[in-house]
Amino acid sequence: MSNTLPSEDGGKEKYDTSGFRKYNIPLEQVPKFSHDDPRVDEYISEMKPVLITGSNLIESAMKWDLEYISEHMPSSNLTVIISKDHNFKYVNEKKLPQGQMSNLKPIHTRWSSMTAREFLQKIKSWKEGDERLYLQQVLDSSVGPQLVQDFLHFNWEWAKNKQRIHGWGPLTSNLLLISMEGNVTPCHYDEQQNLFVGIRGFKRCILFPPEQFDCLYPPPVSDPHDRQSQVDFENPDLKRFPKFSEARGMEAIVGRGDILYIPLYWWHHIESKQNDDYTVSLNFWYKTKPTADIEYPLKSHQKVAILRNIEKMVAEALQNPDEVAHLMRALVLGRYT
Ligand SMILES: CC[C@@H](CC(=O)C(=O)O)C(=O)O
Numbered sequence: 426m427s428n429t430l431p432s433e434d435g436g437k438e439k440y441d442t443s444g445f446r447k448y449n450i451p452l453e454q455v456p457k458f459s460h461d462d463p464r465v466d467e468y469i470s471e472m473k474p475v476l477i478t479g480s481n482l483i484e485s486a487m488k489w490d491l492e493y494i495s496e497h498m499p500s501s502n503l504t505v506i507i508s509k510d511h512n513f514k515y516v517n518e519k520k521l522p523q524g525q526m527s528n529l530k531p532i533h534t535r536w537s538s539m540t541a542r543e544f545l546q547k548i549k550s551w552k553e554g555d556e557r558l559y560l561q562q563v564l565d566s567s568v569g570p571q572l573v574q575d576f577l578h579f580n581w582e583w584a585k586n587k588q589r590i591h592g593w594g595p596l597t598s599n600l601l602l603i604s605m606e607g608n609v610t611p612c613h614y615d616e617q618q619n620l621f622v623g624i625r626g627f628k629r630c631i632l633f634p635p636e637q638f639d640c641l642y643p644p645p646v647s648d649p650h651d652r653q654s655q656v657d658f659e660n661p662d663l664k665r666f667p668k669f670s671e672a673r674g675m676e677a678i679v680g681r682g683d684i685l686y687i688p689l690y691w692w693h694h695i696e697s698k699q700n701d702d703y704t705v706s707l708n709f710w711y712k713t714k715p716t717a718d719i720e721y722p723l724k725s726h727q728k729v730a731i732l733r734n735i736e737k738m739v740a741e742a743l744q745n746p747d748e749v750a751h752l753m754r755a756l757v758l759g760r761y762t
């Protein structure tokens with residue numbers, strides 16, 4: 426990450442990461458600029474993470490705490506993920522082999538639904554050893570008239586301006602995230618551009634560029650944990666994942682009103698500050714622009730997209746996931762290496 430543009434203090438501002446887990450990973454700081462600083466668009470256009478401060482993008486949602494949500498959505502059932510520990514690793518249930526649940530490693534998380542009031546009561550009465558909870562609700566009309574009004578009062582001009590000048594596709598969804606202190610969303614990448622906004626509390630995000638795909642070891646695309654690193658950051662298995670020792674990341678602390686731009690295909694590992702109150706954040710996921718004319722050299726995220734397509738095509742052609750590795754090795758070993 427040699428060519429990061431300096432922020433006011435040269436992008437070297439050390440974020441206060443007390444209260445977050447320490448990993449043995451070299452980390453640079455994600456540069457931080459005010460929303461009206463032209464360098465914000467320079468970073469976004471180069472698809473590099475940047476922390477944007479002082480915008481009023483979701484000023485009308487700054488009051489979204491669990492009391493307010495409980496008051497305005499008393500009976501709505503919201504999606505809550507439940508985990509045996511602090512890790513909330515996403516499972517694509519559509520990729521779970523039907524009827525073979527028994528021989529799968531026990532799934533670590535399960536989905537539930539409850540009202541905001543129930544969620545608040547559960548996290549208030551939580552004690553060490555209890556299952557952990559993470560409210561993750563897509564914003565749609567079911568959030569009720571008051572939150573819809575707040576949503577309509579977002580600074581859409583600012584968001585639409587970013588969407589337009591960077592040629593993003595449509596806004597696909599906003600995910601409301603209410604996390605217990607200390608919850609972790611382990612390292613993964615998404616295939617969408619992301620404006621990730623802090624509403625309450627502090628989250629630390631560690632990011633890696635798409636070109637570090639071979640340091641982070643996602644499982645096969647057919648796996649329920651597709652797009653997620655298999656490396657346990659707290660106890661990395663360097664025998665199985667040796668190149669993880671070469672991973673070089675960036676970090677940012679997202680606080681109230683901050684927007685972290687997470688470029689598509691960038692790996693990110695997000696955690697809520699430990700021993701602190703619950704956190705509230707909201708993301709804006711945008712499809713990226715369709716690639717009209719291919720420019721060479723290809724960008725690293727485009728190469729990851731190619732890898733995914735090759736893997737899907739080979740698996741589809743073979744109709745047997747167990748044969749994929751052998752064929753891919755035969756293609757490369759002794760020929761390209
Ligand atoms: C999905 C949960 C995660 C956010 C994230 O991964 C994203 O917005 O892409 C987090 O904040 O814990």
Ligand SMILES: [Zn+2]
Nearest residue numbers: 613614615693
């Ligand atoms: Zn994500």
